[in-house]
Amino acid sequence: MRAVVLQEYNSNLGRIIRSLSVQEKEVRAPGDDEVLVRMDCAPCNPSDIAFLRGMYIVSRPVPVIPGFEGTGKIVATGTSHSALSLAGKKVSCFSQGSEEGTWAEYVTVSAGHCIPVREGLSVEQAACLAVNPFTAAGLMEIAAADRHRAVILTAAGGQVSTFIRKMAAGKGIPVINIVRSDHQVRALSEQGEHYVLNQKDDTFADRLKSLSKQLEATIAFDAIGGEMTGILLNAMPHDSQVILYGGLSGLPAANLDILEVIFHGKSLRGFNLADWISQTGVERFSEISGQLQDQIISGKLTTRIQATFPFEQVVRGLLQYVGNMSKGKVLFVP
Numbered sequence: 001m002r003a004v005v006l007q008e009y010n011s012n013l014g015r016i017i018r019s020l021s022v023q024e025k026e027v028r029a030p031g032d033d034e035v036l037v038r039m040d041c042a043p044c045n046p047s048d049i050a051f052l053r054g055m056y057i058v059s060r061p062v063p064v065i066p067g068f069e070g071t072g073k074i075v076a077t078g079t080s081h082s083a084l085s086l087a088g089k090k091v092s093c094f095s096q097g098s099e100e101g102t103w104a105e106y107v108t109v110s111a112g113h114c115i116p117v118r119e120g121l122s123v124e125q126a127a128c129l130a131v132n133p134f135t136a137a138g139l140m141e142i143a144a145a146d147r148h149r150a151v152i153l154t155a156a157g158g159q160v161s162t163f164i165r166k167m168a169a170g171k172g173i174p175v176i177n178i179v180r181s182d183h184q185v186r187a188l189s190e191q192g193e194h195y196v197l198n199q200k201d202d203t204f205a206d207r208l209k210s211l212s213k214q215l216e217a218t219i220a221f222d223a224i225g226g227e228m229t230g231i232l233l234n235a236m237p238h239d240s241q242v243i244l245y246g247g248l249s250g251l252p253a254a255n256l257d258i259l260e261v262i263f264h265g266k267s268l269r270g271f272n273l274a275d276w277i278s279q280t281g282v283e284r285f286s287e288i289s290g291q292l293q294d295q296i297i298s299g300k301l302t303t304r305i306q307a308t309f310p311f312e313q314v315v316r317g318l319l320q321y322v323g324n325m326s327k328g329k330v331l332f333v334p
């Protein structure tokens with residue numbers, strides 16, 4: 001089969017993207033509880049970029065096929081009940097731990113890492129189903145359970161934030177959107193967002209403080225880390241929490257005022273989709289999956305796609321994506 005291959009990890013973004021090539025690889029037959037998926041397409045997410053740079057929690061021996069999610073049809077299965085029950089189905093799948101990546105014609109993954117796709121879900125939306133929509137659902141579940149009155153989003157132009165914004169609107173929860181350019185401020189304002197702040201403005205921290213007080217925004221979902229995490233917690237009202245779920249800055253969370261934590265009840269915690277899925281349980285996960293897919297099929301929720309590239313143009317596709325991530329995902333087709 002043909003697959004995109006990473007020969008060696010390298011933290012230099014431009015160099016690592018340009019080093020990728022398409023090579024012939026063996027297809028691995030599925031084990032008992034595994035399935036073989038013939039891939040239709042797979043997106044690039046920030047976790048894929050971090051993986052290529054050797055900066056992600058998952059590191060696999062090189063040479064390696066990248067890609068953590070995608071969609072395709074199951075063409076062979078192992079002998080377990082859960083594997084056999086997926087035979088012939090269209091699925092969204094994700095690869096975890098030591099599994100192979102999805103930027104390939106075929107991928108062998110655990111049956112538990114496949115989500116059957118409903119009739120009517122487009123290939124493009126199915127390719128981006130397994131990670132971001134569920135992350136947004138998991139984060140919103142926390143916001144709703146703890147009865148937060150308003151939510152703060154960093155990297156608000158991204159796809160997880162876009163899902164959260166739509167879900168929050170459905171529950172009547174206002175959102176304070178934080179972006180990093182005036183262009184993105186305009187884009188979100190044009191979409192009808194009332195509260196959009198540019199983190200590069202001199203008055204950003206002060207405006208965040210007064211807005212979060214006004215709206216009683218006591219929860220923030222932070223995908224950036226670095227100085228942003230501290231700025232958020234310092235600006236938010238008493239008893240606020242920041243949930244760190246991404247590290248787009250590539251820097252350690254910093255700048256946190258210790259007095260705010262000790263005397264104003266503020267806290268920081270993480271969110272990891274894989275942990276949330278295992279805590280959620282199979283039945284509830286399948287219920288949430290159905291609800292998400294229905295909303296995506298009806299157009300209420302959507303992953304923005306900026307372009308699709310064949311594997312041979314993986315370098316061009318990745319350069320386009322990292323040059324403008326807010327514009328949407330890029331997809332790779334075999």
Ligand SMILES: NC(=O)c1ccc[n+]([C@@H]2O[C@H](COP(=O)([O-])OP(=O)(O)OC[C@H]3O[C@@H](n4cnc5c(N)ncnc54)[C@H](OP(=O)(O)O)[C@@H]3O)[C@@H](O)[C@H]2O)c1
Nearest residue numbers: 046135155157158159160223245246248249272273325326
């Ligand atoms: N914890 C979990 O389980 C989990 C699950 C899913 C996703 N995530 C994380 O969620 C985050 C967002 O993912 P996504 O798929 O929504 O991303 P995305 O759609 O690709 O968009 C990324 C967004 O982040 C902005 N951005 C990138 N680097 C930034 C920086 N250094 N400072 C400020 N903004 C920056 C981009 O703005 P520009 O357009 O200006 O580049 C863009 O709006 C990622 O960190 C991802 O790893 C975590």
